[in-house]
Amino acid sequence: MDEIIKREDALFEHISKLIDEAHKHVKTTVNTAMVYTYYGVGKYIVEDEQTNKERAAYGKGVLKQLAVKLCNKYGDGWTVDTLKRCRYFYKVYSSSVIGATPLPQSEEVPQFTLSWSHYLVLMRIENADERKFYEIESRQQNWSVRQLQRQYASSLYERLALSRNKDEVMRLANEGQTVDKPSDIIKNPITLEFLGLKPDTVYTESKLEDAIISKMQQFLLELGKGFLFESRQKRFTFEEQLFFVDLVFYNRLLQCYVLIDLKIDKLTHQDLGQMQMYVNYYDRYVKQDFEKPTIGILLCKEKNDALVELTLPKDANIYASAYQLYLPDKALLQAKVKEWIEEFEENEELKKLLR
Incomplete structure (x- = not known):
């Protein structure tokens, strides 16, 4: 029992220190700082969870007690639901690093440039390529959260992909929508x-x-x-x-x-x-x-x-x-894009064999 309390206290201290560091940032960078903070919070929770042998009780026990302590010190925003979002955010973005920026603890994390509200939308996009596309476009086009939600709901990624040659589909995830020639502005529908x-x-x-x-x-x-x-x-x-x-x-x-x-x-x-x-x-x-x-x-x-x-x-x-x-029917468009990408990858493998 004492070991569990010590572990919970250590986890609380780590996260408490991280939040204190975030509060030192100037007001103009609070939003970005908090995104990094949420990522760091998620990291600590995931690492602690991985070392906990009694995983089944983790969410009901440790997170609940952690939320109580954090809310007592920092306010009502640090609920169990917030901590769960942090954990999910870390799991999604720790496996899909786009850029690299060191935390104070020298851990490399993705380069976050959008608001937490944007990432609440983005991290629920399962396809990594699609997620990267919307993140790039949100940053380059300065989309509001509402605009991001609308573009995702309208299947912009799939519609652009299906309006292009198969060789150009892969560019969307790495560069966003590039406009170099007339056909680049066409989307169907x-x-x-x-x-x-x-x-x-x-x-x-x-x-x-x-x-x-x-x-x-x-x-x-x-x-x-x-x-x-x-x-x-x-x-x-x-x-x-x-x-x-x-x-x-x-x-x-x-x-x-x-x-x-x-x-x-x-x-x-x-x-x-x-x-x-x-x-x-x-x-x-x-x-x-x-x-x-x-x-x-x-x-x-x-x-x-x-x-x-x-x-x-x-x-x-x-x-x-x-x-x-x-x-549009997002599931139908996603299936079509998947077919295109699979065909693209098969053609690439064939090219390698013929070299």
């Missing part, structure tokens, strides 16, 4: 659940456009990196005829205009021809010499890649992208 339009109701292209304009901030987030909104129903005249482009954007990363036409009916070759004319007009009369060729996107209920390939020349900078008014 584009998810517009935030518009509030019900899939089973009748609506016009004008109503769809109005809904997008009213939720432009969310729409820009869904489009992805580098997008700036320029105008709606952009009018231009050619040979005394008026033409209107539904939505005009500019992508600062690709340095080009991006034209979007909305289609609620079946995609036709006339739609593609019209977009080709819009793109040609912008390339010849609007874009400046330093800018890249204009991109055209037909946002439609059902895309038809075969029709696009048959109608347009191979070097056309025009894409059809499907949209949906509800969140």
Whole structure:
């Protein structure tokens, strides 16, 4: 009994010292400091648990007593549930080090740059590659917790993966979403659940456009990196005829205009021809010499890649992208991505054997 009390006291002292060190940080770094603290707390708990021969009673005994002592000294925040989250946080991130930053105890840990609220979302993502992708994007795009939750719920990782060549899928986990060429901004499907339009109701292209304009901030987030909104129903005249482009954007990363036409009916070759004319007009009369060729996107209920390939020349900078008014089936998309990755890895093994 005395040995158990000594062990509990030692564990309390270790964690107490760690929390005291965290409190010394200036206010601007409190959030990050606490993330490292939670990681360290989890480390101490896991290490102590691994040396405890009576694991079955661990959660009910040691954690409960530890929580009582910590709450008495630091307030009500150090509950058993908090300690369990710390333990899980450590288990997840100690096995997937992205960077390395030493703790005072010279232990190397991942480089944490987000808030604890972000990590509460991230650490529940089982797939390590997917988790790394969302962590990179949260940091680079300065996502709020709500934006991170929405992007995860909308299966951004899977949709980007399935919109790319298999050789590029592995880059997502290591670099996040890279935007080097026009196809990098395409995702299938584009998810517009935030518009509030019900899939089973009748609506016009004008109503769809109005809904997008009213939720432009969310729409820009869904489009992805580098997008700036320029105008709606952009009018231009050619040979005394008026033409209107539904939505005009500019992508600062690709340095080009991006034209979007909305289609609620079946995609036709006339739609593609019209977009080709819009793109040609912008390339010849609007874009400046330093800018890249204009991109055209037909946002439609059902895309038809075969029709696009048959109608347009191979070097056309025009894409059809499907949209949906509800969140996608994450399990289905995850299964598809898994198949792609397995095929990628099999091809890599085959290449090694043929060398």
